Amino acid sequence: MALPRNISVILKGILMGAADVVPGVSGGTIAFITGIYEELIRTIDDLDLGIFKDFKELGFNATIKKYNLGFLVALFGGILISILSLSKVITYLLEEHPVLVWAFFFGLVLASIWYIGKQIKHWNVLVIIAIISGTAISYYITIAEPLGSPDSWWYLIFSGFIAIIAMILPGVSGAFLLLLLGSYQTVLNSITGLVESIAAGEWKEALSNLGNIALIGIGAILGIKVFSRALTWLFEHKENLTLALLTGFMIGSLNKLWPWKEVISTRLNSEGQEVPFLERSVLPSQFDGDPQILLVIVLTVIGLALILILERWASQKP
Numbered sequence: 001m002a003l004p005r006n007i008s009v010i011l012k013g014i015l016m017g018a019a020d021v022v023p024g025v026s027g028g029t030i031a032f033i034t035g036i037y038e039e040l041i042r043t044i045d046d047l048d049l050g051i052f053k054d055f056k057e058l059g060f061n062a063t064i065k066k067y068n069l070g071f072l073v074a075l076f077g078g079i080l081i082s083i084l085s086l087s088k089v090i091t092y093l094l095e096e097h098p099v100l101v102w103a104f105f106f107g108l109v110l111a112s113i114w115y116i117g118k119q120i121k122h123w124n125v126l127v128i129i130a131i132i133s134g135t136a137i138s139y140y141i142t143i144a145e146p147l148g149s150p151d152s153w154w155y156l157i158f159s160g161f162i163a164i165i166a167m168i169l170p171g172v173s174g175a176f177l178l179l180l181l182g183s184y185q186t187v188l189n190s191i192t193g194l195v196e197s198i199a200a201g202e203w204k205e206a207l208s209n210l211g212n213i214a215l216i217g218i219g220a221i222l223g224i225k226v227f228s229r230a231l232t233w234l235f236e237h238k239e240n241l242t243l244a245l246l247t248g249f250m251i252g253s254l255n256k257l258w259p260w261k262e263v264i265s266t267r268l269n270s271e272g273q274e275v276p277f278l279e280r281s282v283l284p285s286q287f288d289g290d291p292q293i294l295l296v297i298v299l300t301v302i303g304l305a306l307i308l309i310l311e312r313w314a315s316q317k318p
Helices: 005-021 027-033 037-046 050-057 060-066 069-096 098-117 125-143 153-167 174-181 184-200 203-237 239-257 293-315
Strands: 261-268 274-281
Touching: 005 027, 005 069, 005 174, 027 037, 027 098, 037 069, 037 203, 050 060, 060 069, 069 098, 069 184, 098 239, 098 293, 125 239, 153 174, 153 203, 174 184, 184 203, 203 239
Parallel strands: none
Antiparallel strands: 261 274
């Protein structure tokens, strides 16, 4: 029995939000697998200032239906719920059990490559070039050295602009690009800090955190509006090449998700703790610590199986 439409979209938003929190995993991948990707970018592309005129002339219900706002509210509501509730949990898991967390997402993205790649209808030289190009670009992003932490308001807006473009591209992680830009810790601390400061009644601190989130949000709104139009055109006119490029993005991103890594350099986080800054993938035998090979295999398989479940779920959508 299929879930009611809004509940189904909220759950998909929760999955997207969970993916977007993790550097290396793309919320766009989840949107694609769960069957809402093209609807998402087309709905965003259709939004314009005419919506205010329509609210006045057509009425509330007709405007909601015309712009598919029920879908957007349910989806972004799910994403917000997930980010606010899971950001601290995922941060903890990445700190305490990084090998197992990366193993799970490695399996998830590995299966996603198969899922998106099988939708390429016609194979030719251009498709192969697009896959190789996407792989090279995505791989380079995973080995690029992160920049310093931003302090200015315009840099947070710029970070939001770049990150949201990546978040709606399957295989390109918005959270990882925030990490490269040096904004990831600021964003994550602002989200968790907002929740904690509100709970503690520290309204000045809450306002400061909310300001950072608002700046990121402004950049995200600008970025998603600009890029959704380009993506809509690509899917309408160059769908085969677009799918090939996205498949390449996901193949290249596997380097970031490889469970076993060697720390090349470290940095101090906002709490003064030493955390990995630059890493490279190594074989389990070269890993400094317990490689947990059996558990890695189990969690990779669970990630693979989850994609099959999501695909089945998506096939039952209205």
